[in-house]
């Protein structure tokens with residue numbers, strides 16, 4: 001556990017961790033700490049006695065705002081954890097076996113009937129066994145495709161929101177994305193902040209894209225200082241929609257393919 005003195009005092013306006021004022025302008029008295037926000041320029045002076053209390057209060061507020069902003073993403077994470085696509089794979093598998101069996105039986109009947117069965121009758125016999133299973137298989141496959149697409153978008157849009165903040169200087173520790181406190185080095189892991197308990201993903205990109213990430217962090221804090229609260233997880237609300245679109249498209253494709261298959265087999 002880090003000592004409370006190591007926790008940054010979040011800026012009242014933008015939430016970024018404040019730094020000691022460079023010139024220590026008001027540090028004439030030993031019991032006051034002049035602080036300045038390097039992101040939005042807000043300056044304030046705290047007494048040494050107040051520092052830890054003020055820091056704790058503001059970190060708690062930040063944490064509450066963070067929890068509210070991330071609620072939709074957590075909902076999506078629960079859905080991901082349930083692996084709903086497993087059901088689709090099982091249904092698709094059963095339908096495939098069923099289809100092979102049904103087509104085999106129908107073909108055997110056509111063979112037995114021989115020339116007594118005309119093309120229209122053959123199509124009649126094959127239609128049901130081809131169209132229904134392929135419709136189901138297309139539905140399951142389309143759902144799976146839509147899910148994969150949604151997961152890719154989730155990883156691209158939501159996962160970076162979990163990343164820890166980049167080190168302020170090369171070699172310095174990565175910082176908590178909520179309160180800005182330094183984090184222990186555990187690359188690739190979700191690391192809990194010792195101050196605010198926020199979970200941070202220590203992705204290597206935090207180092208590799210350090211400069212770009214620091215710039216976007218500045219933009220974020222400045223937007224916050226101007227009263228804009230970023231809705232970081234808008235995508236999460238539409239999570240699952242792609243599975244439905246995929247399922248509908250897959251069912252149509254499956255139905256058409258099934259009919260085409262029945263036609264081809266009937267003509268053969």
Ligand SMILES: [Zn+2]
Pocket residue numbers: 011012013014015016037038039040041042221225
């Ligand atoms: Zn600020």
Ligand SMILES: [Zn+2]
Pocket residue numbers: 176177178179180181193194195196197198
């Ligand atoms: Zn934190």
